[in-house]
Amino acid sequence: AQSVTQPDIHITVSEGASLELRCNYSYGATPYLFWYVQSPGQGLQLLLKYFSGDTLVQGIKGFEAEFKRSQSSFNLRKPSVHWSDAAEYFCAVGPSNDYKLSFGAGTTVTVRA
Amino acid sequence: EAQVTQNPRYLITVTGKKLTVTCSQNMNHEYMSWYRQDPGLGLRQIYYSMNVEVTDKGDVPEGYKVSRKEKRNFPLILESPSPNQTSLYFCASSVPGQGTEAFFGQGTRLTVV
Numbered sequence: 575a576q577s578v579t580q581p582d583i584h585i586t587v588s589e590g591a592s593l594e595l596r597c598n599y600s601y602g603a604t605p606y607l608f609w610y611v612q613s614p615g616q617g618l619q620l621l622l623k624y625f626s627g628d629t630l631v632q633g634i635k636g637f638e639a640e641f642k643r644s645q646s647s648f649n650l651r652k653p654s655v656h657w658s659d660a661a662e663y664f665c666a667v668g669p670s671n672d673y674k675l676s677f678g679a680g681t682t683v684t685v686r687a
Numbered sequence: 688e689a690q691v692t693q694n695p696r697y698l699i700t701v702t703g704k705k706l707t708v709t710c711s712q713n714m715n716h717e718y719m720s721w722y723r724q725d726p727g728l729g730l731r732q733i734y735y736s737m738n739v740e741v742t743d744k745g746d747v748p749e750g751y752k753v754s755r756k757e758k759r760n761f762p763l764i765l766e767s768p769s770p771n772q773t774s775l776y777f778c779a780s781s782v783p784g785q786g787t788e789a790f791f792g793q794g795t796r797l798t799v800v
Contacts, residue, residue, distance in 0.1 A: 578729075580729075583727070608788075610791075615793075615794075616793060616794075617691070617777060617791040617792050617793040617794055618730075618777065618779075618789075618791040619791075620788050620789075623788065664729060664730065674720070674732050674735065674745065675730075675732075675789060677722075677729040677730040677731075678729050679727050679728055679729040680729050
């Protein structure tokens with residue numbers, strides 16, 4: 575069965591500082607990995623995705639993620655956060671044969687001035 | 688503009704009063720699904736549909752029904768809502784296939800008292 579673990583429930587970071595969100599997955603085959611962001615009162619927006627190829631993936635809003643098969647991880651990074659990056663971030667794996675995405679519990683990011 | 692539209696955005700109802708949350712997408716996607724989001728649990732799939740008249744249970748289907756009579760619409764029905772169905776609900780659509788991006792609606796916050 576596929577599953578995702580996001581170990582950090584809440585992260586507080588200063589504006590301009592770097593950010594890294596952790597994601598560990600369990601998947602029986604080659605994983606398809608996603609990071610979504612949910613801003614307050616909004617739906618989920620795709621930041622980036624990984625299928626194959628280069629293990630460092632660039633996304634929107636200056637985010638990137640690195641796939642590490644040996645660690646079953648897909649951590650999200652941003653070199654310098656902006657106040658508008660305050661949101662909840664979800665890592666997801668799949669789809670499986672029934673096209674379902676499995677989501678982690680999410681990490682809430684607070685940005686302080 | 689490509690979008691998934693859910694209505695209503697907010698709903699407060701009483702236990703046992705049937706309700707329907709509508710979902711419509713304008714991208715001609717075959718695959719649609721419903722998720723509920725609860726703190727600390729991330730998003731869990733309720734039901735999904737591979738195409739018109741084809742629906743199946745997700746991880747947490749108890750207490751919910753769906754229908755898919757038209758490709759664009761995928762309503763979520765709560766025949767007899769209970770307080771444990773208080774949650775944030777998201778509809779999503781995508782082209783079926785491994786690794787395709789899911790597009791999400793803006794969410795419906797349901798409170799059952």
